[in-house]
Amino acid sequence: EDQVTQSPEALRLQEGESSSLNCSYTVSGLRGLFWYRQDPGKGPEFLFTLYSAGEEKEKERLKATLTKKESFLHITAPKPEDSATYLCAVRDNNNDMRFGAGTRLTVKP
């Protein structure tokens, strides 16, 4: 069965302190790896899709990378408004999208 594991569970950073979030996965036929951001009381909001190992995507202070077994979400010089839970999901050959437990990021000013 597909498995998605995210680490760390929680991460506290000072504003401007760069770091990375990890998503490791096992899936039968990866069709895509997705990163979402979720704010309290809201549904997940799409950030990136990665389709093959070696691919990278960037958006503002965020950069996502993909290998055959894991993905990283790098956050450069974060700001307090980047505080949220970041979710990783994989889509398999059955078109199912399965999520990890998320990393709860807090950025202090």
Added chain:
Amino acid sequence: EAGVAQSPRYKIIEKRQSVAFWCNPISGHATLYWYQQILGQGPKLLIQFQNNGVVDDSQLPKDRFSAERLKGVDSTLKIQPAKLEDSAVYLCASSPRWGENTEAFFGQGTRLTVV
């Protein structure tokens, strides 16, 4: 473009009662997912529809949960009877047809509290 609509936003029921959630996906999206998200956890896939057919319901507790998507558009998820452990946010998401491997778009969710 209108997003995924869900209702109600909040629901409080007593255990052993029934409850239903409604989802209207983005127009033209063939794929519809229902997820259960317990506080502090990631979304857990319950069921996937492709148009009005079920693709995967292996994680749906069929003794108490049911879902349908008549006419391949709106969908309802029902719980009967509810248990305390069903307290969670129920999220609906949609994406274009299977061949278009794009992201899923989520609604705001329905927060269910079972007391």
